[in-house]
Amino acid sequence: MHIITIALILSILAGIASFFFVGIIPSIIAIILNIICIRKEKSINTVRSLAISIVGVLLPIIMYVNSYGLSLPYDKSQHLPMLTQILYDNYTRLGFDMSVLLKGNDEGDEELLAQVNDSKGMYFVSEGVGFDEEGVHVENGPETSGSEENDQNGKQRFDINGNPLGENAYKSEKESSLDDSVPGMDIELDDSSIFEAIDSNTDSGKMEIGKSDDDMPSYGGLPVGTLIVGQYFREDDHNCNPVLVLQNKTGKDCRFECVFTARDGDGNELATSKKTVEAVKSDALFVFEGRFDKAELEGELPSMYEFLVSKRDPYEKDMFDEVAVSSQVQDYSVVLTANNPSDRKVKIDAYVLFFDGDELVDCIWMIPRNEDEVTIDPNSAAAIKADAYYRFDRIETYYTAYEAVGGN
Numbered sequence: 001m002h003i004i005t006i007a008l009i010l011s012i013l014a015g016i017a018s019f020f021f022v023g024i025i026p027s028i029i030a031i032i033l034n035i036i037c038i039r040k041e042k043s044i045n046t047v048r049s050l051a052i053s054i055v056g057v058l059l060p061i062i063m064y065v066n067s068y069g070l071s072l073p074y075d076k077s078q079h080l081p082m083l084t085q086i087l088y089d090n091y092t093r094l095g096f097d098m099s100v101l102l103k104g105n106d107e108g109d110e111e112l113l114a115q116v117n118d119s120k121g122m123y124f125v126s127e128g129v130g131f132d133e134e135g136v137h138v139e140n141g142p143e144t145s146g147s148e149e150n151d152q153n154g155k156q157r158f159d160i161n162g163n164p165l166g167e168n169a170y171k172s173e174k175e176s177s178l179d180d181s182v183p184g185m186d187i188e189l190d191d192s193s194i195f196e197a198i199d200s201n202t203d204s205g206k207m208e209i210g211k212s213d214d215d216m217p218s219y220g221g222l223p224v225g226t227l228i229v230g231q232y233f234r235e236d237d238h239n240c241n242p243v244l245v246l247q248n249k250t251g252k253d254c255r256f257e258c259v260f261t262a263r264d265g266d267g268n269e270l271a272t273s274k275k276t277v278e279a280v281k282s283d284a285l286f287v288f289e290g291r292f293d294k295a296e297l298e299g300e301l302p303s304m305y306e307f308l309v310s311k312r313d314p315y316e317k318d319m320f321d322e323v324a325v326s327s328q329v330q331d332y333s334v335v336l337t338a339n340n341p342s343d344r345k346v347k348i349d350a351y352v353l354f355f356d357g358d359e360l361v362d363c364i365w366m367i368p369r370n371e372d373e374v375t376i377d378p379n380s381a382a383a384i385k386a387d388a389y390y391r392f393d394r395i396e397t398y399y400t401a402y403e404a405v406g407g408n
Contacts, residue, residue: 004046007033011053018059021086027056063090122221125228220307225250229285232360236389242290242305243363245398248280255314256280260290262302271296279314279402287351287398289363316402319346327352327397334395337383338368340376347375350399354392361390375404
C-alpha cells in the first residue's frame with residue numbers, strides 16, 4: 001500500500017508539472033512504479049495512477065509537436081529558449097497573454113514599449129529617419145511612387161477616374177473582370193457594411209479639403225526586416241488617425257501587431273490604439289491605422305505619437321496569391337471587389353487610402369464578404385462600397401488575405 005500511495009502522489013505531481021513541460025521525466029518514473037504496483041495488486045486505484053502518469057508523458061510530447069512539429073528545435077522569431085518557446089506557443093494559441101515570457105524580445109506591446117531602448121531585433125524611426133539599436137542609419141525602404149515592386153505586392157494606385165497610375169500599375173490575369181463562369185459571381189454591393197467610414201452617411205462636405213498633418217512628430221520601433229513605405233496622420237470630426245504603410249522584408253510570412261500611443265507636449269500618455277494584421281506574405285505591403293478617439297483627447301490633437309510594431313509566426317495560412325482584389329473609383333466612392341477561386345474560405349482585410357495631391361485625407365478599412373459573414377466562400381466573389389468624406393484625386397489600396405479556418 002505504501003508504494004501505491006507514493007506512485008499515486010508522484011503521478012499527480014508529475015501530471016501537473018507536465019503542463020509546464022518539465023513533468024515528462026517524473027511521469028516516466030511514475031509509470032515504472034505503477035507497473036510494479038499493478039503486478040503486485042490489480043485495482044482501480046493503480047490503474048488510475050498509471051493513466052495519470054501516461055498522460056503526464058503524452059502532454060509534453062504533444063506540446064513539443066505543437067511548437068516545433070516533427071523537427072528538431074529551431075530558432076523562431078521570438079528568439080526564446082526551447083522550454084520558454086514551447087510554453088509561449090502553446091498557451092498563446094489557447095488565448096493566454098504570454099508576453100511576459102518575451103522579456104525584451106521584439107514581441108512585446110506595453111511592456112516592450114516601456115523598455116524599447118533595450119529591445120533586440122528592432123530598429124527605431126524618428127521623423128522618418130531610421131536607426132537601429134546601435135544608432136546606425138537604416139533606409140526606410142521604397143517610397144510610394146508606384147514602383148513595380150510595390151504594385152506587385154498588394155498595392156494598387158488609381159486616379160479619381162479609376163485609371164491605374166504609373167506604367168507598372170498592378171495588373172494580373174486573375175484580376176480580370178468577374179464573370180458568371182464561377183459560382184457566386186453574381187455579386188451585389190454591400191452598402192450597409194459596418195466597415196464603411198463613420199462619417200460616410202452624409203453627402204455634405206465631400207468637396208472640402210481633408211484635415212491632414214503628415215508632419216505630426218512621431219517616434220517608433222520596427223522589427224528588423226520591416227520597412228516604412230509611407231507614414232501619414234489625418235483626422236476627422238471623431239478621430240485622429242496615424243497611418244503606417246509597411247513592407248514585410250523578413251523573408252517569411254509574419255503576423256504583425258502594433259501599439260500606437262498618443263502623447264501630449266509633456267510626454268504624458270493620452271490614448272492607445274492596438275491593431276493586428278494576421279498574415280503578411282514575404283515582400284508584401286500592409287497597413288496599420290491607429291485610431292485615437294477625440295473624446296479621449298478632449299477634442300485636442302496629440303503633440304506626438306509613438307508606434308511599436310512586433311512580429312511573430314502567423315496563426316493562419318496566407319492566401320494572398322490565391323485571391324484577386326481590385327478597386328475602382330465611382331464618383332466620391334470606391335468599389336472594392338474580391339474573387340476567391342480557391343477551395344478554401346478566405347478572410348480579406350483591405351485598406352483604401354484617399355489622397356488629395358500628396359495629402360492623405362481618408363483611410364477606410366473594408367472587408368469584402370458573403371452574406372452574414374466576414375469571409376468569402378470558396379469559388380465565390382464579393383464586393384463592398386464605401387464613401388470618402390473629403391475631396392480626393394487618387395486612391396491606393398492595400399490588402400492581406402488568409403485562410404479563415406472554421407469561423408465566420
